[in-house]
Ligand SMILES: Cc1cc2nc3c(=O)[nH]c(=O)nc-3n(C[C@H](O)[C@H](O)[C@H](O)COP(=O)(O)O)c2cc1C
Ligand code: SF4
């Protein structure tokens with residue numbers, strides 16, 4: 038079995054309760070850190086670990102923490118981004134619902150390192166059942182003295198709150214999340230300033246993903262160097278991959294960074310191959326927001342190297358022939374899947390979820406959906422295909438937040454790699470794969 | 473504080489630190505000023521949304537000469553010493569602006585012939601300058617029924633470009649904002665939730681800041697095309713506001729009262745509803761003289777010219 042940091046105990050009965058969690062070594066990192074380390078030492082370990090943000094962008098966590106404005110005389114906030122709403126991404130809910138104390142322990146460690154006295158877990162509104170699990174666990178942590186005043190007599194105090202969102206994907210974007218947490222409409226802010234300087238209530242703030250935070254207990258227990266020994270050159274540690282689509286064994290897997298994509302898809306330890314022995318057609322490797330790649334390019338790069346599950350390997354080839362690790366939502370399509378139809382599903386999602394602040398995303402996402410709908414329904418023209426390229430090109434890079442890019446990239450890449458299939462829809466005036 | 477130097481379309485200018493690219497360009501004036509459909513200098517936090525003002529930063533600063541990787545909103549990007557900006561000298565910027573204009577128009581009803589804003593509409597101006605000749609859409613447009621958002625204000629949501637200016641005016645000028653943006657994406661709408669709720673002494677300014685015909689003056693509704701009226705600067709002694717207005721007259725009749733707008737369409741000062749809606753008798757005003765309006769398409773009469781470059785790619 039490969040190294041497991043996050044999911045090793047996930048099947049232990051009663052793990053959501055603090056008793057079982059502690060019996061398995063839980064809260065030992067908090068005991069160690071609060072008794073023997075300074076906040077700066079904690080940050081230094083995280084920097085050493087090479088941990089990168091697991092929310093999608095892969096920004097180094099230690100570096101993000103170092104940007105926090107420590108000079109102003111204002112409260113600082115640490116926020117956990119539990120808004121997980123990206124199609125194909127379902128790792129945070131798996132981890133957070135089955136091992137809530139791991140997340141809480143990570144929150145305590147991160148808050149201590151950053152000097153936050155009040156921290157928040159912002160959770161997607163639809164995950165109400167997990168909110169209940171988390172609140173119960175937070176209660177237990179208070180009663181056991183891991184939260185509240187003067188934790189473990191260290192002099193450090195922390196309050197932790199959960200806040201459910203109203204059900205908008207855009208509130209996963211960190212500045213929209215902050216707006217929403219402040220009780221406002223969840224529109225992304227125009228950056229700069231970045232949250233590290235002006236965040237929640239105008240105060241310095243760090244937002245990290247659930248999985249990022251859940252890695253902290255292990256890193257502080259075992260040291261940054263031990264974490265950095267796992268994985269590849271620029272992708273340290275392990276990664277949760279939520280695999281779905283036309284595979285034999287969909288589910289959430291923890292892989293060490295650098296696992297070959299081919300092994301991940303075909304090994305019985307992971308996806309178990311394509312259903313019914315079908316042929317692999319395409320993969321969207323990092324949640325719905327990244328470029329889609331055809332089978333040959335997801336298994337091997339254009340240079341013929343084996344493609345690995347890591348930030349750097351998946352992006353080999355740039356937008357021409359590469360993609361991104363993103364959030365780790367791994368969507369597999371076999372030969373029976375229609376690319377246009379799948380794209381339409383994504384386009385409908387982004388159209389529905391655009392906050393509507395900036396014109397390219399507000400207007401472009403709806404337009405793309407309508408055109409894709411037309412092509413899929415057999416009423417498209419070849420001009421429509423070029424029009425899709427035109428629209429995606431002018432959304433990309435011209436918007437306030439990356440949702441616009443996320444809507445544009447899958448469409449642009451699908452046409453780049455599967456143009457023939459679009460043209461077949463136009464030529465036949467119907468979907469060639471529909472029964 | 474010492475001034476810093478920025479170059480926009482090869483024209484150098486010195487400005488105070490903290491100045492945005494857009495405001496630096498406005499200091500230069502003329503054609504290098506990017507169009508701004510959402511920014512409003514008098515409204516805090518405005519800008520960044522419409523993306524019509526995107527420009528290219530070819531050199532970040534003297535210290536760090538790297539170009540910025542993406543086009544940036546000039547209204548929300550501060551200049552750095554030694555920054556080099558391209559606006560109309562960058563084909564990339566002009567192409568993006570054309571696309572943004574197209575985006576702003578795909579759901580727009582193009583009902584200028586029956587819109588009170590026609591002739592002084594910023595979206596009309598933008599389309600003259602950057603619009604395509606032919607539409608690429610065959611899709612149905614989103615439609616809403618017009619509503620009276622307040623006693624004196626009509627909302628045509630079909631025409632709204634979601635610049636948020638009216639929301640900011642209500643936030644920053646009046647005690648209690650009772651309207652806002654409901655829903656998301658292209659299904660967002662300006663709404664009061666409870667109908668006809670906008671009711672305060674300064675609500676009429678929402679009409680003046682609206683760049684399009686989404687918010688119009690019900691007391692002026694269909695009274696005349698603006699270009700058949702004559703604007704005059706006028707003032708009165710007003711206990712609530714500066715009392716400095718523009719009267720839009722036909723013969724000796726006042727058809728409409730608005731605030732005074734500068735050449736970027738921004739109010740010089742906000743005025744109260746009393747002046748705007750309740751004083752339509754010339755005897756109420758001291759008339760100073762005709763007001764010259766430069767920028768708008770119809771009032772200014774063909775301020776645009778033939779663009780040779782665009783002719784070749786199908787533009788006019
Ligand atoms: C439209 C949009 C949705 C996002 N949704 C999430 C989300 O659900 N969860 C998440 O952790 N990050 C999400 N992100 C990324 C966050 O903005 C942010 O980068 C992240 O929470 C930072 O955490 P990390 O550095 O630990 O990855 C989203 C970004 C965008 C643009
Ligand atoms: S890119 Fe889309 S979601 Fe992001 S701010 Fe603009 S309209 Fe909103």
Ligand code: SF4
Pocket residue numbers: 631632633634635636637638639662678681682683684686687
């Ligand atoms: S109604 Fe006018 S001012 Fe208000 S958001 Fe729409 S376009 Fe802007």
Ligand code: FES
Pocket residue numbers: 507508509510511519520521522523524525526545546547548
């Ligand atoms: S004026 Fe700058 S983005 Fe609208």
